[in-house]
Amino acid sequence: MAEAGAGAEGAEGAQGGGGAGAGGAPPYFHKERLKYSPEEEARLERQHFWRIIDAFRFYRVHVEEQVKRAECQFRSLPQHHQNLLPDVLSNLSRISQCAHHNQELLQAIVHNSLHMFENIEYGEREDPRKARPSTTFDMDKLKSTIKQFVRDWSEVGRAERDSCYQPIIQEIQRLFPSDQYDVSKVSVLVPGAGLGRLAWEIARLGYICQGNEWSFFMLFSSNFVLNRCEQVNSFTVYPWIHQFSNNKKSSDQTRPIRFPDVNPQSLPLDADFSMVAGDFVEVYSEPESWDCVATCFFIDTAHNVIEYVETIWKILKPGGVWINLGPLLYHFENMANELSVELSYEDIRTAIVNFGFHIEVEKESVQTTYTENDRSMLRYVYDCVFFVVRKPVDLYFNGQEDDQQQNSPPAAKSPRREGTDGLT
């Protein structure tokens, strides 16, 4: 199998500018990715790398502070109230032990992250001073990352994966069946790959599959699980210790989750699986290079979702398909100094059609969860849209298509291969 390190496309931020969709750069609010010199860009990239490493290292201190605060608050209750609650302090002590265990896992992840990229070294931290305490923002990201082990690589996460990944995998198998295609030549890109399970499952079926991920939190963790975990259920994590509200039993908060539920190294020898670090719209600028793009809980990570649609349109081969499942919980909504355009599905659908995609499958109500704690008294249910859209084989053979192209970007009008989708 392919080493699931960073491929040749370049790691996050190390990629030069000039990605897709840069035509007519917006005057402000935009992510200012082209503002810096390559040297400055590299320096900021290193700084970011070390900030996330520091977050992994700071975790236990942060959780201990929370536990200490909870203990302190409990001890501030009237004594006769404390007497009514004999199990609170022992539970806090268990949480502390679980945080200690989680920290050991995070240390192992960090250890394997320092030289994980094939094409870039992050050297040592430029600032020789002791690592600064991480922000609540970064700690929240880290806690979310810890929960991803449940979603992607635990037996407990199976139902969630079945609801999110199976509809996508089934469509890939329906669209590119192994009795009609040499699936080892069908290329599938999974932007927003997270801890890599969806991409891994697609590769396991014989397709060429590449996961792309921007977040170092996710990249460090996927590198660990994909390359350092071989024994089924040999690792344990306590993903719910950070949740103090909505627990029925105190032990629900400290229950262990084992992973991986499968050996990630068990891909067939000839599997073609890779993970690439970096911003989707920057990394993927090569036109007409993918047979399929599969996005799951991804498109709402965009500053401007139309930029994603445009990139997908551009990089799909003629006849290629885009499969999407997810909600529209825009990640940059209400974030200061960040561009965020929150479109309804109806708006996005209009843009997709205006680009020239043909809608082949559309389900407006696929119920899923995302890193669900199934024992919590509060559960988040996503009523996802699911669609399969196709970039037509030949845009110029259909007058109607041409009309619809009037508003589409130049990329859509560039010459394309005709008469073959190149898949067989």
Add this chain to the structure above:
Amino acid sequence: MAEAGAGAEGAEGAQGGGGAGAGGAPPYFHKERLKYSPEEEARLERQHFWRIIDAFRFYRVHVEEQVKRAECQFRSLPQHHQNLLPDVLSNLSRISQCAHHNQELLQAIVHNSLHMFENIEYGEREDPRKARPSTTFDMDKLKSTIKQFVRDWSEVGRAERDSCYQPIIQEIQRLFPSDQYDVSKVSVLVPGAGLGRLAWEIARLGYICQGNEWSFFMLFSSNFVLNRCEQVNSFTVYPWIHQFSNNKKSSDQTRPIRFPDVNPQSLPLDADFSMVAGDFVEVYSEPESWDCVATCFFIDTAHNVIEYVETIWKILKPGGVWINLGPLLYHFENMANELSVELSYEDIRTAIVNFGFHIEVEKESVQTTYTENDRSMLRYVYDCVFFVVRKPVDLYFNGQEDDQQQNSPPAAKSPRREGTDGLT
């Protein structure tokens, strides 16, 4: 019917200290309600009143800022992206119109709030300067309040009310059936009454029912709907315009909700229904005064939920019952300088039993929603606990009870009426 204004128990904060559960006041983190002189307390109370009035008045400016920002961000997109999205600006314009309409409703609520309390006047704003812009925190509270009109007083909210209020109402009717009780002498208290529907429904069945609410946002709004709305569906509100994420159709964001679904003035002439403003543990200090306490999505509003349990134990008549339904989404979790003790249901249950309550009904999984937007792609599902617990008629006739009382507060050991629950 009883005027649903504030009763004689006093409005928020105007109540003196000395409420239940103050034994051994915690050294710090506690809500410092006893720190100030009565004059200072009254001044702070006025300040708080006017801050919330200002929030109601500031609403439209706040929403307009959001809409302007969204418009600005949209216009910063590349022109060819804007061209792909023909309906975005018209939707923003509709949102603006809806905000204008919501503001008119809020003005009507403010107009009816300035002299709503029977026993307290808030005079004019002490600071004669123009009202200051409200905080995001207060704007979020106001937006939540607007959604309460859907939950409590719209046809759309019926399913939600059926899941939250019906289990409670059915238990009241089972425990105090009208063929065995003179229900006009059975007193039911509903702390955390919100916009008052649950308490109103209980009063409609002939029980004495009093709602208690702390929040001015809720109090102003319940006063309006209970006392100023007479025609079914004569008012319109746009509760979803603040939600920019997870919309399937743009029109979902601007759809109107009409209220009230019933005429709130239609209670029987002899109904005994009242609403009381103030902090539950401060207002309700009279022992053995209620036949039933019904809490719905309330107990997690506590700084210290045991204080609520203790108050309920104290104010229930011997033989009285506490009915509860809700999750444990602690309101003060992670709030700086606020006491917050986040207990699991298991912990609370232990305390309830240790106080001496008998558990009569217990369901650990009642699925409900709370101010749900049923068209949203993200829905919050609460897996609530539901229980009915009884304060024994006579604590001293049962040796086992006495053993369980060892950890309970002095209040539980004070002399009680014996041999009758005074209900018939």
